[in-house]
Amino acid sequence: AAGVIQSPRHLIKEKRETATLKCYPIPRHDTVYWYQQGPGQDPQFLISFYEKMQSDKGSIPDRFSAQQFSDYHSELNMSSLELGDSALYFCASSSDRGREKLFFGSGTQLSVL
């Protein structure tokens, strides 16, 4: 069965650079979530989309933005990267507007040097 696909798997950037993370949800899932997980932390909700519209916002810095495209894939754009942005970034998708369980991608490990 198709799963949530995230790319890249690993990303190394320098301070003040920009990064773009991509997420391809499971086909026919209508809700996409982005989470940030720092070392030894639980995942923190950043932002979610329902049917390509932003539906909820969590602790997402103003330097970050995200969107969902017509083919349902989503991108998280991160600018002016800081050392503290180093984390594992998960994308998850769900059906039935999030009533069903969330399926997670393998995550993108971002390291900011």
Add this chain to the structure above:
Amino acid sequence: AQKITQTQPGMFVQEKEAVTLDCTYDTSDQSYGLFWYKQPSSGEMIFLIYQGSYDEQNATEGRYSLNFQKARKSANLVISASQLGDSAMYFCAMREGNYGQNFVFGPGTRLSVLP
């Protein structure tokens, strides 16, 4: 305030024994869902089991069962016959309301299975 509490930062269990990982939650919603996810050292987040607030039966998925006590607001995960591959972080999570927008995780419990 923390919506999900997992009071055991770390747990040890002997291989083939059962183990219970605690989870308590806080919500004023009548409709909500409770989830457990496993995160091995490789990093991926793996869905284990789900319990809806209106489900009368405790959820079971193979060796995993969820001990749901609604009045106590607890949703403990029971793993029977532990295996070495069960060593991982385990997160309890909750979806509040009818839609999935509010989906939060607990701090996690690191389970180590001993041979």
